Amino acid sequence: MNTKNLSSFFVGLFAMLLVACGDDKKAAQQGAAPPPVYVSVMTVKDTAAVYYEEYPATLAALNEVKLTAQVNGYITGVYFKDGSKVSKGQRLYSIDxxxxxxxxxxxxxxxxxxxxxxxxxxxxxxxxxxxxxxxxxxxxxxxxxxxxxxxxxxxxxxxxxxxxxxxxxxxxAEIRAPFTGTIGISQVKAGTAVVAGQTVLNTVSTDDPVAVDINVAQQDIFRFTQLQQQKTAANDSTFRLVFGTDVYPYPGHVYLVDRAVDPQTGTIKTRLLFPNKNGMLKAGMNATVRVASSAKTESILIPNKAVTEQLGEYFTYVVGDSSKVAQHKVELGQQIGADVIVKSGLQPGDKIVVEGVQNLRQGAVITTTKPAPPAQQKK
Structure with a gap:
């Protein structure tokens, strides 16, 4: 065998050895299963969850009247202080x-x-x-x-x-208060010419109690009608008024449910009443009404951190046989603090992953035994 053939032989042998080593390494990698993922799990169960449904609300006066001149002339007198309380029949303005x-x-x-x-x-x-x-x-x-x-x-x-x-x-020619309430800022002063039926002088409204209007879905009409008919205790906190993070200290109650459902929105206007003895509430304010759910309703409540979101859908990892996890699609309901109600997708008795969700994938094997520190593993 000449030198050229001998060199070719060794090159081919070296290439075969490299391929063989690569195949052995790949086979070793494929055969070695990944270690179990350490997670924390919990068992799902029914609970009597008391939560609040929230409705955007607008505050309004229960009774409000715009004072308009009924005769032509000049204002000759203003007999009140802007923003003050007025009594029914009290003289407010006089016209020449x-x-x-x-x-x-x-x-x-x-x-x-x-x-x-x-x-x-x-x-x-x-x-x-x-x-x-x-x-x-x-x-x-x-x-x-x-x-x-x-x-x-x-x-x-x-x-x-x-x-x-x-x-x-x-x-x-004398304008008197139509009812007891609060009068606003006068739109005219002494000497102002007024025209019958056109010139608005002021507005008088009641302010205790204050009306709070919300729009309720038609499927909830029966519930709100029942709440209207039942007697409300002074300490009943079914209805709460919220401004940002501040909760109004006094509870309200259902005053009336409107006569018809709006066909365009599928909702019906519902009016609540809240006491306003301290004058904290003003007509025209925007707020949120929290309506407490029935405490008798059994619901599945899980931590928010147990839920993952993918393309607008929500999932949890459920532990199955051989400690393998599978993704279950869930429908979420009202959030309660750090927890959330699950409407569908889970059953009482299911075991779900609570911590370590970010390290999981479909079919992953999990363990609830905390791994030993690296120093102990070397020993």
């Missing part, structure tokens, strides 16, 4: 009454003239009827007297109606 007072005197004078005419017509009719008894007057004259009396009565009635209308205008 000079013109309306003069019109009233004129209407009263016209009424008196018509009443005088009525008295004359009545006496004429009585006299003509007396003469008619003795055939001393023509029947036609008697008929004329009766017609004049009837016309005089109608004229008196018309003049009295005119007096009442003018007197009403005089009354409208």
């Amino acid at each position: 009454q000079q013109v309306y007072g003069a019109n009233l005197q004129q209407a009263i004078a016209a009424q008196q003239v018509q009443e005088t005419n009525l008295l004359k017509a009545q006496k004429d009719a009585e006299r003509y009827h007396e003469l008619d008894k003795h055939d001393a007057i023509a029947k036609q004259q008697v008929d004329y007297a009766d017609a004049a009396l009837d016309a005089a009565k109608k004229q008196v009635a018309a003049s009295r109606a005119a007096v009442a209308a003018v007197r009403a205008n005089v009354g409208f």
Whole structure:
């Protein structure tokens, strides 16, 4: 064998040895199973979960009226302090009454003239009827007297109606509180010209209790109707009002459920009432209403950290035979602190992974025995 052939022989032999070593290494890697993943597990069970459903809410006055001028004129007086409490019937504004007072005197004078005419017509009719008894007057004259009396009565009635209308205008020149409540900031001041039916003077509203409106899904109508009908104890915390992270200290109750469902949204307006003795609540505020669930409802409650999300879907790792885990798709419900309610996907008695989820994959083998520290493993 020459030198060239000998070199080729050794090169081929070396290549075969490399391939053989690579195959042995790959086979060793494929044959060695990965070590079990250390995790913590828990057994799923039913629990009486008390949680809160949340609804966006808007605060409103239970009774609110915009005060509008009913006669034309100039404001001559403002008799309250902006934002103060007012009582029903309390005088709030006055409008110049000079013109309306003069019109009233004129209407009263016209009424008196018509009443005088009525008295004359009545006496004429009585006299003509007396003469008619003795055939001393023509029947036609008697008929004329009766017609004049009837016309005089109608004229008196018309003049009295005119007096009442003018007197009403005089009354409208004073604006009084329609009910007891809180008045806002005045939109006019003394000397401002106002127009009947157009100029808004102010707004009066009640503020204790305060109405809180929420939109409830139609499937919950029966529940809220029941809550409306049952008597509410003073310490009942079924309904709570929340502003950000602050919880209003006083509970509310259902006042009414609207007459019909909105066909576009599938919801129905429900009005709650909350006490407001300290004036903390203001109409127009936005808040959240928390409605406590029934404590008798059995639910599956698991830690949030046991749930993984993939493309908008939620999964948990369930421990099966041979300590292998499998992903189970779950439907989540209300979150309660660090836990979440599972509506479907798990059954009582299932064992799920709680800690170490990030190290798992489908079919992985797990262990709940904590591995020994590296120093002890070398020994």
